Amino acid sequence: MLHRYLPMTEQDQREMLDTIGVSTVDELFADIPEKVRFKGEYNIKPAKAETALLKELAGLARQNANHDEYATFLGAGVYDHYKPVIVDHVISRSEFYTAYTPYQPEISQGELQAIFEFQTMIAELTGMDLANSSMYDGGTAMAEAGMLACAHTRRKKLLISEAVHPITIDVVKTYAYGQSIEVVTVPLKDGKTDMDALNNLVDGDTAAIMVQYPNFFGQIEDLATMSEAIHAVKGLSVVSSNPLALGILTPPGKLGADVVVGDAQPFGIPESFGGPHCGYFATTTKLMRKVPGRLVGETIDEDGIRGYVLTLQAREQHIRREKATSNICSNQALNALAASVAMTALGKKGVQEMAKHNILKTHYAKEAFEKAGFELPFKGPHFNEIVVKVEGSVDELNDHLFAKGMIGGFDLGKVSEALANHVLIAVTEQRTKEEIDTLVQEMGALQHA
Helix, strand or coil, rough: CCCCCHHHHHHHHHHHHHHHCCCCCCHHHHHCCHHHHCCCCCCCCCCCCCCHHHHHHHHHCCCCCCCCEEECCCCCCCCCCCCCCHHHHHHHCCHCCCCCCCCCHHCCCHHHHHHHHHHHHHHHCCCCCEEECCCCCHHHHHHHHHHHHHHHHHHCCEEEEECCCCCHHHHHHHHHHHHCEEEECCCCCEEEEEEEHHHHHHHCCCEEEEEECCCCEEECCCCCHHHHHHCCCCEEEEEEHHHCCCCCCHHHEEEEEECEEEEECCCCCHHHHHHHCCCCEEEEEEEHHCCCCCCCEECCCCCCEEEEEEEECEEEECCHHHHHCCCCCCCCHHHHHHHHHHHHHHHHHHHHHHHHHHHHHHHHHHHHHHHHEEEECCCCCCCCEEEECCCHHHHHHHHHHHHCCCCCCHHHCCCCCHHCEEEEEEECCCCCCCHHHHHHHHHHHHCCC
């Protein structure tokens, strides 16, 4: 077939109009008053032949910077990680990429098994009892965790660390606003949550403490101490975590977390200009019936054959109705599949090795910056990211790096005045020693110019 899609012919249009009993397309809009109908020409280009259109679109695509041509040190929540080639092979199969969330389990066994495997691997990584079939992204998963905590404890106050991704904080506040929930931010100290401030803010009205591990600045938080503080007042410990980091860090579930959420983007999911990605939501058995979205369970049919079913769906369209804990209506089935395939291809040892390379390369970059005379304000263990203080504008720095074939780090001055002239540098397993050395050299050259 020469066409990438099936065009609608005039005959097709005529047959459809005849079937529904109207003579023209305009009759379809008869119920819309004439005065509000659009009468002009749309501000779009005239149609082109397929070949000419493909050339134009290819030219536009070439204007984007991509990781095949640029070494990227931009992270801040979305990362350039190794993606096994088998991921695209599996998710390109039509039974997966055309599938919607499986409402008819009896004919969606392959999709349901894939989701079940995703749930199982996320539960193992996080150290939790169970995980759901996925969420829209890490930010909404964190917000849903906050709403769950408030519903479970019947309290109206959330404490969220300023070391959580700033966009995630905004999402939590947006969710909380509609339910009149107070969101109190806990200040930073040396790039991590200020424990003294946290202890002063925790009280009997607090539903949950919400932190990130590793945090937005790449630092490792003291989850065990935080969990003890909130459990002392019978609240919940909510942790947003990079799942790749959990290949080598102690899982939050082993450190007292009640809910662990995050984004599975590091496993087999491309950056895609910021999305769509795949959130995950893991928790304890105690909270199982309050988990948003749905879970896939394993069972056997009347013949004793293994099968998979949707179970414990808390969404409002199902039996829960007004008692629903969430209005999440779907899940990221295709991206969850991509993450599952990536985790399966890597295996337990592969995930550990990949996480280890992230730590080693970040540590190498940290030492290289320090030797070059840069100030790194935050000390202690890091994963993926470090904060570097620079002289002058971060925007100018990133323009300079881009001209040298590199995508620079995130300008922290965009989210905090106190961190103006500070850049968040992400170093993943994809970066080579030569690329790191070139980054430090170019940043040093501009700094000393």
